[in-house]
Amino acid sequence: MISFESDYTQGAHEKILEQLLKTNMEKLSGYGDDKYCESAKKKIREACGCPEADVHFLVGGTQTNLTVIASMLRSYEGVVAADTGHISTHEAGAIELSGHKVLTLPQHDGKLSPDVLRAYLAGFYADANHDHAVFPGMVYISHPTEYGTLYTKAELEALSATCKEYNIPLYMDGARLGYGLMSSDTDATLVDIARLCDVFYIGGTKVGALCGEAVVFTRNNTPPHFMTVIKQHGALLAKGRLLGIQFDTLFTDGLYFDISRHAIRMADKMRDIFTSRGYEFFINTTTNQIFIILEDSKMKELESSVAFGFWEKKDPTHTVVRFATSWATTKEDIDILEKLL
Amino acid sequence: MISFESDYTQGAHEKILEQLLKTNMEKLSGYGDDKYCESAKKKIREACGCPEADVHFLVGGTQTNLTVIASMLRSYEGVVAADTGHISTHEAGAIELSGHKVLTLPQHDGKLSPDVLRAYLAGFYADANHDHAVFPGMVYISHPTEYGTLYTKAELEALSATCKEYNIPLYMDGARLGYGLMSSDTDATLVDIARLCDVFYIGGTKVGALCGEAVVFTRNNTPPHFMTVIKQHGALLAKGRLLGIQFDTLFTDGLYFDISRHAIRMADKMRDIFTSRGYEFFINTTTNQIFIILEDSKMKELESSVAFGFWEKKDPTHTVVRFATSWATTKEDIDILEKLL
Amino acid sequence: MISFESDYTQGAHEKILEQLLKTNMEKLSGYGDDKYCESAKKKIREACGCPEADVHFLVGGTQTNLTVIASMLRSYEGVVAADTGHISTHEAGAIELSGHKVLTLPQHDGKLSPDVLRAYLAGFYADANHDHAVFPGMVYISHPTEYGTLYTKAELEALSATCKEYNIPLYMDGARLGYGLMSSDTDATLVDIARLCDVFYIGGTKVGALCGEAVVFTRNNTPPHFMTVIKQHGALLAKGRLLGIQFDTLFTDGLYFDISRHAIRMADKMRDIFTSRGYEFFINTTTNQIFIILEDSKMKELESSVAFGFWEKKDPTHTVVRFATSWATTKEDIDILEKLL
């Protein structure tokens, strides 16, 4: 039995565990005020080509989205997102619990199109009654998206320009950012992202860490007393070292990029196998998530020897399923899959 | 210059003002604990044919929606509404500010179709990941809708049955309820509504009162300590008499129904005029709101002698506008309009 | 049976009702965009000696406190108040529902002492762990206080100076402001208050109106999109005229001050009566609220012929009760009380 169920089914990259072990008995201050957090922040600033960036570590994705978004919006503002965005669908109303509406726009390939965004913003302010509606106060995108797709540099530039025009921040959810950066078909680098986004996060949980996401404010735009805001959301880890050590390891000698590249190579192989076997793709992706349309009988058959994720019903007799690779996927897993198909 | 801009441009029905004047110097307890509130509640229970109904008075519509909805939802629940519902669009995110998502479904003629609702609820619970999503905890409908349309009794019965099946309350926003009840083309009575809804409100502000909405819980289902909840939302009027006296007057000798019927007669006349002059209706309504598609040049021309509401752009050269009658519309106003068109 | 139960037991001053009647059938825009609101704002700005003041009308006191406070605080900030402040005790947790802590300090005569405030603020920032605590983001005072006492001009100046030093706004709850301004023993004028407070409200509900409070931002410091914020809290009245007309009347020819002065004269007479009869005062006040300590047997006896408010148990055999005068109190009421005592 092999598994491609998701990219968070296994623990952490071995170098992370080694480093946790090695530093375990050091006495360090709590709440992120330790040398490993400092070192990790420095390395992230360098990787982003953004010396003035302010970096904070949080534990998980929903927590990060809610803390960042709530801290940057005024009460009368909502966050604009594709209707398939993670905050729109699978975060149990965390954004609304914090008092803010998710203003959903139609997605294209899981993405928020610059044209759709521009038309929406122009329309909002053109409406004479907009004072009775929720103001767009921020734009949320995920990269890769929930559908495994990627924004091009040109798309990010267009989104960023529109946000600037309307004076609202552009926020990128990078839960799987590593896989997006190392995709075989992308022109948007981490430096581009740091330049074009006002704030984004570099996902750790799904890219080799036990837990942890690194939030990057790129323009001296950290909300005041952000540490207190993190605390207030129950998101401040007492043993901040756990996050610092993990990100310090991931950003030492390019580990984050190497393990992401590995996942992409495994995914590319998998895509080749599906293609050569004549499987139908639900959507074309170049990252670590592959969406396949299976006949239900075929799905049942496969389930006995390989684990994958249910995505959605396509029609009464077909289902969309997801195969995900990760930093931990092995060549052997892929070979077994090849034989199975 | 005549005006059909909205149904809240004039003060209150003269009988309300008379009664306010007459009772003005009586010394009454505050916060709704007075004989006029008691009397009004009794009359409303009778009009609803619902002796066990619990009635509360609030000041305005958004306030009522937010207080009722927030008091009936658990934190992980949202309220289902048509995407054109007032809470979805024009309440400035009041529901989200209270922590809850508005779960929007596509509208049909401004209404939430029982079929669409049923399919959504079935789909929600069929989704294996629904524990990561916002639970549907309540259904919101407006009657008349924001587009002036009405639910039939059969539609209300179907919605009610679906809500019962899923054990979630059905809530009706009756900001313009009087106009809905007195429409020339409806089979849903106030007694039907009280029987089919778990909670609804009878709008005063748009139907002859200075302010005030009467919330009716129909099944011994008032949330605990609802008075404290009202207070907590800043919605408890110190001089509760202001609401009690108004609703007591409106529900004495059928005044609420009489003045609503008058508005409908005026609207029917207006509809005849538009029809006979060949104007195009944006949507067919039988209540006090009439939506007309005007060429922009014609709209400009009319604006100099009659006030109406901008609704939305139809296309580059046409606009949808709204003409509303009310309890205060006069035969003379209609005659002048007729001459103008 | 006479009543001194509270200052909100009767309707509105007759001039207000006259004006409501007179303007009733005028067609006016909704949501406060009408000429009466404009006129009232102008008159209030003049009365405050503050041409740049921005005035908004809300319906009730708790609503006003919560809307103003929530709109001026950041998420990590709380509002500082005396532990007897209305927001600390009798608003059902409205401030906390909006996400903010009320940071209570010990009261003196119902007031927040400038020394106590200064010591608290200095101590807060001196605490090395204050990043884990709620930041003081605003200071709330009521004038008159819940105990009927008043701040001197010197006290207001000291509070204002401290707030400026710490860069946090000073907010005055003026639910009974008229009675405070017309007290026989005060040196703080409305102009002083407008000069020393960043924001305050002029109470209408308890000073002759059916409902309504006028919020005054004194320093071009209105929170952005405040109308939307009001709407979002369910506090935007559709028929804004109801508030505009009332405040326009109250601020025409000094009516607000005249009726307040009347209430104070009645209270002064009442104080003389209590004093001459040897009653014990719970606290010395010079406004329209008088707190008397009664033996429980005496209290029972009085209750049969006069209504007053229960305040608190003093000891097992004594109770503190409140007698309140208002704009509507008559000389006859006072005479009857004199005979009773």
Added chain:
Amino acid sequence: MISFESDYTQGAHEKILEQLLKTNMEKLSGYGDDKYCESAKKKIREACGCPEADVHFLVGGTQTNLTVIASMLRSYEGVVAADTGHISTHEAGAIELSGHKVLTLPQHDGKLSPDVLRAYLAGFYADANHDHAVFPGMVYISHPTEYGTLYTKAELEALSATCKEYNIPLYMDGARLGYGLMSSDTDATLVDIARLCDVFYIGGTKVGALCGEAVVFTRNNTPPHFMTVIKQHGALLAKGRLLGIQFDTLFTDGLYFDISRHAIRMADKMRDIFTSRGYEFFINTTTNQIFIILEDSKMKELESSVAFGFWEKKDPTHTVVRFATSWATTKEDIDILEKLL
């Protein structure tokens, strides 16, 4: 340089790291649906002598407090706590951000006295105006308290009985529960706590884990859809295994109790040293936190060779400081401290 700064300055007990390493490459489902979480829950239920207990794992203390409290309160309810309780002082307003007031009562030795609680609850309901106040909806205690003190079994029984009488849950914050259970001077066992509290949490972060707290609902009283509530607060860990494996290890062969007992032995030795050297204790504790009053000159001197926590200024020339032992404190550290003093 030695450190007794806090009990969260070092990583995790070596057995936890070993187990994380050993299980690292196993493929497990996310969000706590894995065999290690199951096993840990089973062991915790057994240790609590409470087969029907429902156990959930969260990441940190503030997060746990806010998620549990918000999920169990209705909107009009607050949580009662000692004024020195962690939620009252050092959680940055997390409870208020969730919409609820912390109703503080005076502490005795850092504890909430059953008499004080009973008097407060009786007084609340005796107040005729309590409908305008925040209802007490839950009682929060910490054990050990923030001052290192412990409740006796009799005190817990009295608190529990009072809570039952008023039908509100008793919640215990057990951030340092292990140290409380292993104190040399306590009669309250884990089984007692599970019997007397409606819900409590077993602290991991401060007792040998990298992170993690185990919430125990003891009476089939888990709030509905609690997993979704956890998610909604951003508190659901994708790799739930991280928490499951840690608690499974801590509750295997009594490790949690053994390492807690060790910390207490170290603290007892430290107390003996302070006593024999004539140091003044700020408060008598029998757990792992020791509060000493130091002359400021002495404090400065000590700081060069030993790290400890600042607690509060006692008077202009004296300071209260905290020395904490933990699962990781060594005999050598204590010996060095002895020489230093």
